[in-house]
Amino acid sequence: MIGLIKSTFGDKVQIQLGALGAAAITANNGLHRDVLKTMLAADEKTGITAITGLDLGAIIGVYYHIHTSNVFVTIKTEVTKENPKTQTIVDLHLGAAFHELEVADLLGVVFEGHPSPGHFVLSENWPEGIYPLRKDVKANEIKLVPTPASEEIQLPENKRLVKIIIGPQHPALLEPEKFAVTVDGETVTKVEPRIGYVHRGIEKAAESRGYMQDVYLMERICGICNSCHAYGFVGAVEKILKTQVPPRAEYLRVIALELNRLHSHLLTLGHACLEIGYETVFQYFWRDREPIMDLIELTSGNRVYSSLMTIGGVRRDLKDTDIPKIKTTLEELRAKLPFYRQIYENEPTLKLRMKNVGVLSKQDAINLSCVGPVARGSGYDVDVRKDEPYSAYAEMPFKEIVYTTGDTWARMNVRMDEVEESINIIEYAVDNLPKGPFRLELPRSVPAGEAIHRLEAPRGELFYYVRSNGTDMPDRVKVRTPTFANIPSFLKTAIGESIADVPANFVSLDPCFSCTDR
């Protein structure tokens, strides 16, 4: 792929091998579209992982992080602050729509030709012309303007249609987000999301805290996949530092990440049942999730925020005396899995509410750059643990779970099978735990540089970009979370289905808005 770009564009682009993925390709504003077009034509699995905006003084850098079936590259381009305009790439790849909206909101880059411009993460009464991620904006000086009286709700012109507003406070949502669903009778014709209710400005806050403080701040992006967030940040910083973590630490990290996945999947499998009104199974799943929470507490000292990851290793060793307890707990969980499988396979209620609901085709999953169980449920085999093994995953024996039907049922069953795979991984890691130190002492300040880190969180690929300017605080931290990449798939699959299927379909994404908004 990189050879192809080199031969097509020659001297017009600068290629820096080994930076930000396999290579960083610097192209002028406008030419980046042609580079992307070439990549899309050459490989059908090409998609957008994230778009990072950076304040670089007089200019704003716009980095397009692109994945293909075998390499990961970054296309760098830039716009000036006086004229921050570039052309949209949504016409080339649909999955870029949300990423562009976010960069436009936080850095003020104008993407010309975007189909639905407007506020995306910031509130409607946000002052004009202030972009929080620009360096000259001080967090405490922002004054919100009062909300206009003619607030939002635009009724559909066609009187036949009815607009139903779900959220921000709604029994079906654990988190405050708003979805305006337009229905014709009972059939959904349009879904308009409004996210940003959980936007806490973590990316900006990270720029004013030290690296060690940021580990804990990043962990608090999400209370469910917290170890993954901490590891994403730590992994990127370790790449800038060019350190190799001791093998024992890598194994302990794998154990923490998989315990995280176990409790997250059990939580979702239960929550999905609650959404379709099957509360008994919800209670069963949550009962069996508690022993896993106890294991997290046993290995890290805390039930929810494990705070185990640190730059240079892990903060806590695993005692040999704890290993039998881990193994028996996992064995007990494994023994219960056939019961749950049988519920998901044979229970008529579940079949009626989940089979053929929210079908996402493989081609759509690729076009929208879906990740994680959503993509794998549609037969699109992406799993960073297999594609680009990080930590000690290259040594772990496990299967990549792929279902092909693409409906809600398939997405839930991907998670069901992954529970078993996670148990296998933890058992292997505990049995083959290398001896040696579990932490390195590293300097508190980080040399100038930039790095990306990708990992497979329970909900899909999690992407971190960290840029250091040589001080003890990072210059920019960008997080692309899996739910952010998966929401477009819901907007597509909900259309044409019954309004009653919206909750079951939606929860099958395992949505997490505290991740999405940051």
Next chain:
Amino acid sequence: MTDTKTWARVKSPWVLHFNSGACNGCDIEIVALLTPKYDVERFGVKLEPSPRHADVLLVTGCVTQQCAERLKAIYEQMPQPKFVVAIGACACSGGVFEGNYNVVGGVDKVIPVTAYIPGCPPRPEAILDGVVKLLNALNPPKPKKQPKQAKAPEVAKPEAAVAQAAQGIVEEEKQVAK
């Protein structure tokens, strides 16, 4: 009659949960409270989806700009008497997000709060303890041969227990560091 009302309130508080910009940590712990291991329903506590039927509002999160208006609206929709419990460090004071550009910080900046349950996130036991203490404060044990108490005593915070636990963790860490 007052006694009967208090009895009814204490025996079946319906709670409404509102996430005002939390990270899901506290929210999941609240849901965990309702499931078999902790089973808060044995105290008559029931999760209620509508603010108009709720007695107690459980708020988590650091209150983002977008949520502040909504939180106020929900509080105003609740019938009297109403109680607000701020769960987690963010809801108590803004936590790690204090000072960020989109964060108001602390539930008590928007609506009055009855009880604070600190922790990041507080353990289910701590939330349970806080709820039980709130209920006891509504129905204080009556002292004999004394006039009725005019005011409900201040709700004790389970801070002490949490602080003790935190101390334990710190000490453990020190040992590990050694």
